Amino acid sequence: MQSVFSITSSGPGLYEFTDEARAFVRKSGTGGGLLTLFVQHTSCSIVIQENADPDVRRDLAEFFRRLAPHADQPSMGWIRHRTEGPDDMPAHLKAAVLPTSLSIPIVDGKLALGTWQGIYLFEHRDEPQTRRVVAHISS
Amino acid sequence: MQSVFSITSSGPGLYEFTDEARAFVRKSGTGGGLLTLFVQHTSCSIVIQENADPDVRRDLAEFFRRLAPHADQPSMGWIRHRTEGPDDMPAHLKAAVLPTSLSIPIVDGKLALGTWQGIYLFEHRDEPQTRRVVAHISS
């Protein structure tokens, strides 16, 4: 069973879609199986992270902003791919370090997430985007 | 077929559980399939790494300690999430960079690991923990 989630973003950061994933699993009627999520872009990611303190998401975005700063920063003078703006190549770098696909077991009809785990689209571009995540359930 | 591995850790570093994974695959009687491992936490990871020289694991832990130092280090003054101790937010950062889920093909009834590959829980917290890894076999 397959579906596509459409997620809109407005700048770098984490956008939760745990509820959409849970609803898809419920609707599928799967008892035991595996949900795989795959993002069809090379400048955003999908991550599982803490869903309690919002500061965790803020610190995550800040860490990756420091790990791969915009191409107009002095430390990034070596970047060649600059045609799509200073946030573009760093977005590809973050997309390489963070997951493009994730798989979560379904146990007793429910996603086997830990207590503090939420599922997020991690946007790396500055401008608003509409992102596609393909969801697949295997038995 | 599904199972849960319980892995205890005592500080940052890599804890091998290749044997548990192999035993689960053997017990399942699967000829050809896919083993997916999923860790139910946001402050540890699962990785596949070299199982020969222990210095490789030591260097890996050291690299990540330097990539995301404790929050009480001068370079980490920008961190906001500090309520659970100086090792907590860096643990979330490492958990974002390293895998939460991994999938390994099963070929002729055996995990298709390369000669030097072992499966490890990568602990990022300082205090001892008991970690849960959910294992799922798809056909």
Added chain:
Amino acid sequence: MQSVFSITSSGPGLYEFTDEARAFVRKSGTGGGLLTLFVQHTSCSIVIQENADPDVRRDLAEFFRRLAPHADQPSMGWIRHRTEGPDDMPAHLKAAVLPTSLSIPIVDGKLALGTWQGIYLFEHRDEPQTRRVVAHISS
């Protein structure tokens, strides 16, 4: 259904094998399913990245060269695992940060890659290598 792709590399960088993956999916006759790719090594990775501007791949390789420099560089004096040359431990570090396995949904008989997504072996060693990627299709 399973297969093994053999990919030869000649130094650090990204080697595309999207066509091999598509051909395997086509040959399998799968309508809807999931392709999982798993690399049997701990010093190279598999990534999905932009397949348009070659500068993106060049910048990616350069970013990781800077993130984990060779062990004979001054900033890497802390590395202990040195028996296989100055490019070896940094290759393991990159292999930890980048994916060992990836899963891509198959929709209507085709890999559900986004417009700009290609599948690459990311080589981290300096010397030429022959790498094995195990491919598995689940329903």
